[in-house]
Amino acid sequence: MSDKVPYLDLAAQIRGIRQELDAALARALDNCSFCLGPDVARFEKDFAAYCDVKHALGFNSGTSALHVAMRLHDIGPGDEVITTPFTFIATSWAISYCGARPVYVDIDDATFNLDPKLIEAAITPRTKAVLPVHLYGQPFDVDAIAAICQKHNLPFVEDAAQAHGAKYKGKTVGGFGSSACFSFYPAKNLGACGEGGALVTNDPALAARAKSLREHGSTVRYHHDEVGYNYRLEGFQGAVLGVKLKYLAQWTNERRRVAMRYHELLANTPLRLPLEAPGVESAWHLYVVRHPQRDALKAHLDANGIGNAIHYPMPLHLQKAYANLGYKPGDFPVAEKASRECLALPMFPELTDAQIQRVATVVQDFFKSR
Numbered sequence: 001m002s003d004k005v006p007y008l009d010l011a012a013q014i015r016g017i018r019q020e021l022d023a024a025l026a027r028a029l030d031n032c033s034f035c036l037g038p039d040v041a042r043f044e045k046d047f048a049a050y051c052d053v054k055h056a057l058g059f060n061s062g063t064s065a066l067h068v069a070m071r072l073h074d075i076g077p078g079d080e081v082i083t084t085p086f087t088f089i090a091t092s093w094a095i096s097y098c099g100a101r102p103v104y105v106d107i108d109d110a111t112f113n114l115d116p117k118l119i120e121a122a123i124t125p126r127t128k129a130v131l132p133v134h135l136y137g138q139p140f141d142v143d144a145i146a147a148i149c150q151k152h153n154l155p156f157v158e159d160a161a162q163a164h165g166a167k168y169k170g171k172t173v174g175g176f177g178s179s180a181c182f183s184f185y186p187a188k189n190l191g192a193c194g195e196g197g198a199l200v201t202n203d204p205a206l207a208a209r210a211k212s213l214r215e216h217g218s219t220v221r222y223h224h225d226e227v228g229y230n231y232r233l234e235g236f237q238g239a240v241l242g243v244k245l246k247y248l249a250q251w252t253n254e255r256r257r258v259a260m261r262y263h264e265l266l267a268n269t270p271l272r273l274p275l276e277a278p279g280v281e282s283a284w285h286l287y288v289v290r291h292p293q294r295d296a297l298k299a300h301l302d303a304n305g306i307g308n309a310i311h312y313p314m315p316l317h318l319q320k321a322y323a324n325l326g327y328k329p330g331d332f333p334v335a336e337k338a339s340r341e342c343l344a345l346p347m348f349p350e351l352t353d354a355q356i357q358r359v360a361t362v363v364q365d366f367f368k369s370r
């Protein structure tokens with residue numbers, strides 16, 4: 001057997017809800033509210049309820065939502081924001097866009113998330129906020145980070161771009177920080193048919209300011225209170241997201257099914273399998289295994305038609321764009337090791353048991369042959 005298994009199959013998801021999407025897009029075309037509008041407003045209300053928060057605002061990307069989340073704390077030149085070097089680059093862009101400096105702290109080897117034990121040593125008088133990520137869908141250690149932030153009177157913002165519906169001690173992520181940001185990039189757990197994002201918060205004043213910053217720093221048309229942006233979510237994307245949100249809980253359960261099946265089938269291989277920290281429920285955005293021979297394993301999967309990806313091959317402190325920050329190899333050994341060892345296997349709700357078994361067989365063959 002040499003069946004291919006894709007890394008991600010968006011077509012399978014669209015197929016299942018195609019008629020509903022067609023109808024929703026046709027209605028959006030009829031109502032002509034192409035920027036924000038009623039579909040976005042309805043989705044915002046539903047997404048706030050889903051995240052168990054008071055306010056949700058649609059943005060045109062997760063990156064722009066994160067940028068505004070930083071602006072909400074008046075972060076600017078000379079300021080520092082503590083964050084993780086092991087994430088998608090957009091987490092750090094939000095800090096850089098404000099002219100501030102990302103200050104990296106290494107990750108926890110078990111969870112890939114920001115290590116709370118290392119945060120305090122990185123705090124300086126210039127520190128203005130902490131920006132941790134719920135990486136791969138697994139909530140970071142909220143209690144530990146909240147305690148440090150409270151002690152030092154610092155806000156924290158959740159980068160929840162990969163963690164729609166993930167739970168920490170029974171509570172959905174998004175309501176822990178001063179605000180939280182989500183991405184609706186098509187490959188995320190909840191994806192638009194294009195770009196999209198959201199900022200959620202329980203604080204009415206932050207919500208009002210974020211709403212203004214999203215729309216040119218304006219609440220009354222042609223009157224601008226501060227320098228803002230065009231970060232509005234499109235009406236079409238609101239329509240698509242409104243349809244998809246109804247399926248998100250079910251899709252997250254399916255992701256969990258896939259993860260648990262991988263756990264079973266790969267348990268007796270030399271791979272390090274992803275774990276859920278006690279008290280958390282991952283949204284299983286990605287299923288990331290680890291092995292020192294990652295590159296050879298990747299080549300073996302590629303050769304056998306098994307989709308896979310490296311999230312992320314280079315930690316942020318070693319990126320060319322951040323050479324000016326003055327970091328060097330060895331500064332964050334846990335993140336650097338993770339970047340050499342991590343490999344994501346196919347993960348999406350529609351993955352069949354036969355496909356999962358095929359992935360496991362190819363992985364097992366790799367270890368048999370050495």
Ligand SMILES: *Cc1c(COP(=O)(O)O)cnc(C)c1O
Nearest residue numbers: 061062063088090091161183185
């Ligand atoms: C996807 C992602 C973002 C950026 O979201 P976009 O919608 O692509 O702009 C930010 N942070 C993390 C961790 C992400 O995975």
